[in-house]
Amino acid sequence: NAGVIQTPRHKVTGKGQEATLWCEPISGHSAVFWYRQTIVQGLEFLTYFRNQAPIDDSGMPKERFSAQMPNQSHSTLKIQSTQPQDSAVYLCASSLLGNYAEQFFGPGTRLTVL
Amino acid sequence: GEKVEQHESTLSVREGDSAVINCTYTDTASSYFPWYKQEAGKSLHFVIDIRSNVDRKQSQRLIVLLDKKAKRFSLHITATQPEDSAIYFCAASRGTGNTGKLIFGLGTTLQVQP
Numbered sequence: 001n002a003g004v005i006q007t008p009r010h011k012v013t014g015k016g017q018e019a020t021l022w023c024e025p026i027s028g029h030s031a032v033f034w035y036r037q038t039i040v041q042g043l044e045f046l047t048y049f050r051n052q053a054p055i056d057d058s059g060m061p062k063e064r065f066s067a068q069m070p071n072q073s074h075s076t077l078k079i080q081s082t083q084p085q086d087s088a089v090y091l092c093a094s095s096l097l098g099n100y101a102e103q104f105f106g107p108g109t110r111l112t113v114l
Numbered sequence: 115g116e117k118v119e120q121h122e123s124t125l126s127v128r129e130g131d132s133a134v135i136n137c138t139y140t141d142t143a144s145s146y147f148p149w150y151k152q153e154a155g156k157s158l159h160f161v162i163d164i165r166s167n168v169d170r171k172q173s174q175r176l177i178v179l180l181d182k183k184a185k186r187f188s189l190h191i192t193a194t195q196p197e198d199s200a201i202y203f204c205a206a207s208r209g210t211g212n213t214g215k216l217i218f219g220l221g222t223t224l225q226v227q228p
Contacts (some may be wrong), residue, residue, distance in 0.1 A: 033216075042219070045215040085213070100165055104160070105158040107156070
């Protein structure tokens with residue numbers, strides 16, 4: 001089991017450019033979560049998919065951020081017109097469905113916006 | 115909104131001593147409390163969790179205590195070893211399928227001195 005796979009591991013963009021981050025959940029896991037980690041804010045929840053359907057996007061900045069899960073094997077997080085304050089490590093996690101399911105985290109994508 | 119406060123930002127203990135990390139939460143509907151460990155340059159790794167139907171759980175050298183009345187939970191690491199050195203994050207969740215997001219504390223950097 002390869003665990004949660006995230007690509008790229010590092011991404012550098014210029015201010016105003018678009019960034020797309022990819023996540024491949026563990027096979028058989030039907031719940032996918034996105035979090036963002038910064039030194040100042042810590043770990044923040046962004047969005048959650050269950051069986052590919054968006055369930056909770058309460059943590060997503062309303063503008064410029066969007067997430068999709070077109071099939072059970074991958075999810076994407078897209079940031080349009082990136083700003084320096086978007087610089088963070090973006091973490092994807094997956095879990096089995098069911099209450100109290102352990103979330104398994106991927107290695108993260110470190111996004112740096114210059 | 116929901117918050118989790120992690121009371122110790124840093125903790126230094128001698129090898130063999132016990133370490134205790136304390137967290138409090140605000141959401142009275144929280145029912146699932148996992149702990150994660152993050153080693154330098156790596157992602158989050160699950161260590162132990164506790165559900166609201168019990169007030170104590172032990173896994174080898176790790177003990178988690180939960181006081182629902184005080185909305186407080188803690189991680190006790192007994193007989194610490196140098197490899198326990200890492201950042202530890204507490205988290206809280208409602209635990210159910212539609213609300214599985216984790217709300218994290220800001221982390222405690224544990225240093226175990228040989």
